[in-house]
Amino acid sequence: QVQLQESGPGLVKPSQTLSLTCTVSGGSISSGGYYWSWIRQHPGKGLEWIGYIYYSGSTYYNPSLKSRVTISVDTSKNQFSLKLSSVTAADTAVYYCARSFNWFDPWGQGTLVTVSS
Amino acid sequence: QSALTQPASVSGSPGQSITISCTGTSSDVGGYNSVSWYQQHPGKAPKLMIYDVSNRPSGVSNRFSGSKSGNTASLTISGLQAEDEADYYCSSFTSSSTYLFGTGTKVTVL
Numbered sequence: 001q002v003q004l005q006e007s008g009p010g011l012v013k014p015s016q017t018l019s020l021t022c023t024v025s026g027g028s029i030s031s032g033g034y035y036w037s038w039i040r041q042h043p044g045k046g047l048e049w050i051g052y053i054y055y056s057g058s059t060y061y062n063p064s065l066k067s068r069v070t071i072s073v074d075t076s077k078n079q080f081s082l083k084l085s086s087v088t089a090a091d092t093a094v095y096y097c098a099r100s101f102n103w104f105d106p107w108g109q110g111t112l113v114t115v116s117s
Numbered sequence: 118q119s120a121l122t123q124p125a126s127v128s129g130s131p132g133q134s135i136t137i138s139c140t141g142t143s144s145d146v147g148g149y150n151s152v153s154w155y156q157q158h159p160g161k162a163p164k165l166m167i168y169d170v171s172n173r174p175s176g177v178s179n180r181f182s183g184s185k186s187g188n189t190a191s192l193t194i195s196g197l198q199a200e201d202e203a204d205y206y207c208s209s210f211t212s213s214s215t216y217l218f219g220t221g222t223k224v225t226v227l
Contacts, residue, residue: 103153
């Protein structure tokens with residue numbers, strides 16, 4: 001079955017760019033039919049959808065984050081990535097990647113990213 | 118975009134049924150049959166419980182059911198069990214081709 005795994009630095013300095021990668025196994029991103037999403041969860045808070053990408057490269061972003069977010073895909077590596085620029089402490093959260101259609105499933109285990117100097 | 122509205126907490130005794138509501142607008146919940154529900158235990162990733170309003174993925178107990186009326190979707194857990202104690206989130210596709218999550222509901226089994 002399809003599995004997703006997030007990877008990237010757990011600590012990012014304020015004003016820098018947060019970069020995470022999601023590696024997909026058990027299925028191919030380029031087979032189409034699904035979108036690939038990033039979702040975050042602030043400590044003790046609810047879920048926030050960040051954006052998604054299709055294998056072709058088309059993207060949709062949360063309007064509240066759109067100016068700082070870039071999601072890209074590397075079909076040769078079966079990975080998709082998140083970049084969030086100009087981070088502040090408010091971007092400290094657990095970041096999840098997930099396969100999406102009209103729902104999100106499966107999810108990666110999540111990775112905690114802390115923004116601190 | 119504002120989060121979909123859910124009650125902060127719902128509780129019930131073992132064996133009882135509880136219902137969690139998820140209220141949006143005609144631009145999201147009311148406009149699409151693309152409502153899904155997620156269960157999240159502490160420290161774990163969310164798990165899909167219901168998709169497309171009322172469909173259960175393989176492996177999810179039939180004690181979980183979903184419905185929708187107008188701009189409000191609902192998740193019902195029947196025969197409440199201790200293992201159902203968790204946070205629950207709804208999600209909906211929107212007219213902007215984006216997604217919204219609900220504010221989350223903590224379910225407590227008394």
